[in-house]
Amino acid sequence: MNDKELIQKAIEARNNAYVPYSHFPVGAAVLTENKEVYIGCNIENASFGLTNCAERTAVFKAVSEGSSNITAVAVVADTDGPVSPCGACRQVLSEFLPPNGKVILTNLKGDTETTTINELLPGAFGAEDFYE
Ligand SMILES: O=c1ccn([C@H]2C[C@H](O)[C@@H](CO)O2)c(=O)[nH]1
Ligand SMILES: [Zn+2]
Numbered sequence: 001m002n003d004k005e006l007i008q009k010a011i012e013a014r015n016n017a018y019v020p021y022s023h024f025p026v027g028a029a030v031l032t033e034n035k036e037v038y039i040g041c042n043i044e045n046a047s048f049g050l051t052n053c054a055e056r057t058a059v060f061k062a063v064s065e066g067s068s069n070i071t072a073v074a075v076v077a078d079t080d081g082p083v084s085p086c087g088a089c090r091q092v093l094s095e096f097l098p099p100n101g102k103v104i105l106t107n108l109k110g111d112t113e114t115t116t117i118n119e120l121l122p123g124a125f126g127a128e129d130f131y132e
Helices: 003-014 054-064 087-096
Strands: 026-032 037-041 070-077 102-107 112-116
Touching (some): 003 026, 003 037, 003 054, 003 070, 026 054, 054 087, 070 087
Parallel strands (some): 070 102
Antiparallel strands (some): 026 037, 026 070, 102 112
16 A cells, blocks of 8 residues: 555545535545554534544544554645644544654645654654653
8 A cells, every 4th residue: 555545545535524514524544554544534513523533533443443553644635735634633643653654644636745743743742751
């Protein structure tokens, strides 16, 4: 699974977005250590704060299937430039990706930024901050 294929999975996931309020569909796909792919879309709610972003949906699907070691994630939306994940998703991604874990941000035009979770959330709060 290369970056382009992972992006394609994210584009397909975007078609399942449940976005009756924002009308802003987002798709994501994560690649796990054991080379499995899990896709996610944003899922909104009439109680707006309960919305789950595409990235978190994909991560939680992977973890709940027993694959918590994520090596890469792709995110796509119809943005001017590459989509920028929200703070909550950056924190959740930092839990399951290594600091140098690949984050591929793109849009429907194909503008792509490939970065790392450490770049997106330097100094993230992590387990090492409170476990001995
Ligand atoms: O990276 C992002 C940014 C936003 N959203 C969703 C949340 C909400 O449903 C909609 C508008 O914020 O887009 C995501 O899923 N991922
Ligand atoms: Zn988010």
